[in-house]
Amino acid sequence: MALSNEAYEALQAIVGERNVTRDPAILDGYALQMLVELVRPNCGHYMPRAGAIVMPGSTEEVQAIVKAANKYNFGVKPHGTGWYHWASPMYDPGTRYGDEKDTVQLDMRRMNSIEIDEKNGIAIVGPYVIHAQLHAEAIKRGWSCNIIGAGSSCSVVAAACAYSGIGAGTMWMGGNAENVLGMEWVTPSGEIVRNGSLGSGDGWFCGEGPGPSVRGIMRGTLGSRGGMGVYTKCAVRLAHWPGSTDWNVQGTVPAYRLPLDKTFRVYTVAVPTWDAWTDLYYKIYDNEIGYTLHRQYNLAGAELAPAFWLMYTDPTKQLSDLPAMLDEPGMAELTEEMRISLQIVMAGRSEADAELQDKVLDKILEEVGGWKVEKYCTQDMAEFTNMYMNRLGHKEINYVYAGNYIGSWMQAGTPDWVKGYIPVAAAGYERDYRNGLLVQAGGDSMMGTVGAYPGGGIMGLEQFVSYDGADHESTAAAWYHMDDAVEDAKTINYPPGKEALYIEMRYTDEQAFDKWSKSKQPWTYVFQREIRKRYDPNYVGDRQYNWIPEEWERGEKHASTPIMPGPGRPQPAPEGYPTI
């Protein structure tokens, strides 16, 4: 059911005419999204259009909007900075369970307050505060914060309350979801829930109490990703920053540098084998060194990355210079030297601590047969890496080759377990890019965190597969790469990776219910159904907060909607087709 004029006028009355629109061109600004062409019929470029875009300015306005949604029967989908297809409305006619209804997109831009409790290391932020802002304010006060792997341009509230919030600093600082010290949530039925100590009127210092702890209810299996109400504020724990409180940015755009404090060490380290790589991780965990750690630079692909970053850090060069740089003397050797490498920033609480960490790292490298990559440990590159890893302000390099990428794999586990899928992932990538329809950046282009939880232990690697979203054939290749990655994982008895989440975006509600009802732990979805019954009886949210209706749980009903047809498989590469 299309958004009625009456409903639209109600929205105008709540937020003011200036803060709501249904102009088609403006609506499409929200419909075009990252990865959209891999989940839409005929690789289309738009998610379903919202009935209106609304920009609330307060929690009370959000509450009024949600109450209007229940009254006028429209859906509500909030986003922080609005990056990812699942931030958009997701239903075409006939694809939603229950009532047909238009969805109103909430753009949270106007709710961007920030408050730092310097003494206690707590930040209270609104949904449009991005990590770079919080990080900047924290640094000035001797604090830092974990920045989600997606980068500093992302919303802190979205990362902490609606997703998992893991990044390069997680091993030291904890993931954002773990760091939540209280949240304010407008439920899909229009209640305002404040959890943890905040809920008992004791302020923002503990997410689990005294007071109601509804963290699990709000987050669900993977974070609700806009599917279950609106998070209007949260508090996050800050982490100690042992560096200068002056964020002394140096260098020329795009490759800014952050000079190293005396207590900082920054290296790119490499190992000869994947076995040595797992040993390296375990020894880093055991010895508790490091501040930010990530296998970051390899997102540009193992064959291209070493030359790529040297190109990137020279402001006179650009992507078209890369082929010539690959032919430069020594580049082939550097590429081999860095094939299995990661970036590590170590921050000592004193110069002596930094020296100790240095010695520990040297010892670890000696034991695993690893080395520091000299070309990437010069002062210039170390300063660039220092900036990159601490701010994560260059993460949109993900898109540098062709504007679009799909991250496949990324199953999280111990390094030994992750090691098991690396060769399969790399081989699948090479197979799929051989025909030239994906960017040929391999052997592998696997990037990922060193630790997904404080202290390490769990991590994952994501395969960066770049495609040109403006090219139908290339998009089609990426479409089938996702399907193929799921099948590849099956061959080694691994669960599917991130691509499976994306593929679900092609589904109708019924198809998703079918899949989840057959999952290994369907009770999770049942549990979330019961939560939805309580907090979202009119299904104002969407299935990003995963659930299954009773009839699917009982196996009485199955999808009647057809699977979205693929765009047609591109021709595989002929035998002997040259790659890089």
Added chain:
Amino acid sequence: MALEDYRADAMRCNRCSYCKWIPQDRIKSWEFAKGCPSVDYRHFHAYSGGGRLVAGLSLTDGRSEITDELIDVVFECTLCGSCDVSCKVCRYDMHPLSGAKEFRHYLVDKGAVPAAYPGIIAKLRDTGNMAGAPQAKRADWAEGMGIKKLGVDTDKAEVLFHAGCLYSFNPALRNVVQSSARVLAKGGLDFAIDGDERCCGGKAYDMGYRDDFAAAAKANLEKWAAAGVKTVVSPCATCFWTFKRLYPTVAGDDYGIEILHTTQVADRLIKEGKLKPTKRVPMKVTYQDPCHLGRQGEDYVPWHGEEKKIFGQAVVYDPPRPRYNGAFGVYEPPRDVLKAIPGVELVEMERNKEAAWCCGGGGAVPQAYPDFADFTASKRLDEAQSTGAEAIATACSSCNRILGNAKAADGGTMKAIDVLELLEQSL
């Protein structure tokens, strides 16, 4: 280029929203993190660099039509280029600024423009200047200064001083252009002015009136050729940018005319010892980088190439396309001039150089959306005040005018002063 040529940019936009912020690494506070005045004022994504590209895609896809709201989306933007700089931190294949300008040209062709625009263009066509003032008064600012006039005192001039429309006709800015001319003369620069100087056409280009720009450019180029002009010097950042970056597209790759801003010339004269700032000018100042002198002030590089792919699908250009990402704008000469003035203490705003916040005067915004221009200027004044500076120095007529008249959030004002005005005080 046409709007359709930016469809691929839109399809390759991953909606990361970098275009809304200054480069992420450069963010030093919550308050001064934003880069795009347009989206900060109107909030909807369509008012950002990426959002405009998508609005263009939607329109050319036939999914939307031209509406009053869409006209605002396209024209309620200062064209400051902050989006372009931030986007290109991670991208070599996106061009949000030139896409935004193309969108304006597209709508002008359709007759869909802000209500104020036709009148401004009519003035340009009638009088040869954006102010609509009698052209006979063009050089009144130079009366009694002993400056040579083309066509009056001489038929030839290797160096031409181009004042620009605002400086020529706005009495409040007259002291700036006079100071600039006096300083250059004191440094021994031999130059002339054109008593019948015509508008550079840059504003018309930014408004989307490409034919009017081209007509202005051709007229000026013909005059310069006849007068044997080899160097054009202007105190106006927009004229400087227009001559430097746009005129070669009309004149061709053998353009061959050196374009300099007055701050560049003054800096050169100081470093050559021809200007000696000796008198103390005790003043704490901050500096406003004009968009057209700073991030958009990079050298023009002729390019006639095409997109191609390497490594299967990586998008590059053959031959390499100039990046224009603000890395090599004119940042240091005005600062070096300020630093050379005894007593002047230069304090930087957080957002400076390629990350500078626009004054609000660009993109023909003050003429069509004065409230937005005031909003943008007010934000900049807040930031200038935060430095503790007494005055905001700049090198652009628009910046000078709008910041000089702006009010900060606390109602405070700040003196706006041109870099060369300050320099003159020290000579």
